[in-house]
Amino acid sequence: xxxxxxxIIIRISFIYVYALALVRISGKQTLGQLTPMDFIVTLIIGxxxxxxxxxxxxxIEGVVAFTTVTILHMLVTFFTSRxxxxxxxxASPARPLVEEGRLVQKNLQRExxxxxxxxxxxxxxxxxxxxxxxxxRLEPSGQVSVIKHPANKAIQKKDVRLLR
Amino acid sequence: xxxxxxxxxxTGLRASFVYVFLLVVVRLLGKREIGNTxxxxxxxxxxxxxxxxxxxxxxxxxxxGVVAIGATAVWHLVNSWASxxxxxxxxLTGASPTIVIKNGQIQHKSLAxxxxxxxxxxxxxxxxxxxxxxxxxxxxxEPNGKISVIQEDWAKPVQKQDLMELKPAKGxx
Numbered sequence: 001x002x003x004x005x006x007x008i009i010i011r012i013s014f015i016y017v018y019a020l021a022l023v024r025i026s027g028k029q030t031l032g033q034l035t036p037m038d039f040i041v042t043l044i045i046g047x048x049x050x051x052x053x054x055x056x057x058x059x060i061e062g063v064v065a066f067t068t069v070t071i072l073h074m075l076v077t078f079f080t081s082r083x084x085x086x087x088x089x090x091a092s093p094a095r096p097l098v099e100e101g102r103l104v105q106k107n108l109q110r111e112x113x114x115x116x117x118x119x120x121x122x123x124x125x126x127x128x129x130x131x132x133x134x135x136x137r138l139e140p141s142g143q144v145s146v147i148k149h150p151a152n153k154a155i156q157k158k159d160v161r162l163l164r
Numbered sequence: 165x166x167x168x169x170x171x172x173x174x175t176g177l178r179a180s181f182v183y184v185f186l187l188v189v190v191r192l193l194g195k196r197e198i199g200n201t202x203x204x205x206x207x208x209x210x211x212x213x214x215x216x217x218x219x220x221x222x223x224x225x226x227x228x229g230v231v232a233i234g235a236t237a238v239w240h241l242v243n244s245w246a247s248x249x250x251x252x253x254x255x256l257t258g259a260s261p262t263i264v265i266k267n268g269q270i271q272h273k274s275l276a277x278x279x280x281x282x283x284x285x286x287x288x289x290x291x292x293x294x295x296x297x298x299x300x301x302x303x304x305x306e307p308n309g310k311i312s313v314i315q316e317d318w319a320k321p322v323q324k325q326d327l328m329e330l331k332p333a334k335g336x337x
Contacts, residue, residue: 003224005231012235020243020257023204027259027278035284038309042203046210053215053232054224077279087281094287125293137290140283145290153293158318160326 003055011059015052018063019045026070035091035140041073091140098122098136101149111138122146171222179220185230186212189237202258202307208240258307265303268316278305289313 045066052062080087095107097118108115118136121144127133132152137145189212212233219229247254262274264285275282285303288311294300299319304312 003228005228008228008232009235012232013239016236016239016243019207020204023207024257024259042206043210046207047214049211050214050218054218054228074279081275081279081281081284084281084283087283091281091284094283094290135295137287139287139291141287141291143291145287145293147290147293147295155322156319157322157326160322160330163330 007055008053011055012053014059015049015062019049019066022066022070026074036142037073037076037090041069044069092138094137094139094145096135096137097144098130098133100135101131101133103130107138113138118144174222175220178222178226181226182216182219182229185233186216189233193237193240203309204257205308208236211236261307262305263302264305264311265297265300265313267302268298268300270297274305280305285311 048062048065048069051057052059076090080090092111095111096104097107097111097113098104103115103118108118119130122128122130122133122136125144125146127146127148132148133146134149135147139145215229215232215236218224219226224232243257247257262278264271264274264278264280270282270285272282275285286297289295289297289300289303292313294313294315299315300313301316302314304314306312
């Protein structure tokens with residue numbers, strides 16, 4: 001396979017600067033991995049480079065592919081950031097898995113999550129007993145958020161006043 | 165299909181070489197570059213990871229692989245060096261933090277600018293166990309795309325000094 005070394009350097013130099021510019025324009029949210037789609041777009045973009053490096057596709061083709069994916073993702077985030085019902089169509093709603101210390105079976109089934117997995121998410125959060133949990137939700141990012149009952153929350157500065 | 169033991173051996177050797185070479189490159193780049201401090205650092209880390217498979221499978225020669233990884237690393241070093249030296253280049257190439265909640269108030273303009281849905285922001289807060297937006301003094305969308313939260317003073321965790329205040333007087337009790 002004939003690939004000239006100077007060719008590799010020139011293509012990389014060009015695509016590096018181009019990618020830097022596009023990432024800068026598309027904003028930090030695009031690559032913040034706040035949603036699964038952000039993460040996948042990041043992987044796709046990272047994956048498209050090497051074919052250009054080795055000259056398997058012409059540079060112009062790489063530029064078109066890279067630009068298209070970025071613009072599409074910018075458009076999607078533009079509309080979903082302004083319209084919450086549209087956002088819920090693309091991001092799975094943050095359904096509660098635990099409410100008032102009890103498992104919400106309906107949502108566990110819908111999200112295909114076993115009770116043991118909820119326990120494991122609670123342990124990662126440092127929560128031993130489910131009864132302490134006011135609400136645990138499966139967030140759009142795929143992580144589980146845990147909000148404890150006011151009485152079980154960590155002490156905050158305002159609580160010191162209770163002692164006075 | 166006949167197994168070509170020699171080719172398998174070469175694949176193993178190439179993989180070992182690439183691994184050691186990448187170790188050196190990542191070490192030279194330093195934590196800042198691969199530490200995912202900006203969105204673009206993550207992309208560069210992905211690029212480096214993607215480039216190596218052609219080298220390992222022998223689709224390109226080792227020399228070509230070294231040149232490709234080297235060129236990417238050099239550009240990334242030049243980029244971080246230039247943005248460290250020059251404020252203008254830093255502004256051009258790096259994103260600046262955006263405040264999305266200030267004194268318990270959602271900054272809707274900033275959300276629109278960053279194309280972030282309010283629900284997405286609330287979800288991030290819940291993941292940090294914050295369910296009351298009034299507790300948030302400052303929430304910032306940082307250059308690496310993560311949201312940081314500074315709580316109001318009264319909502320911060322209790323520190324030792326707060327308990328000292330409870331002591332009745334300075335003397336021995």
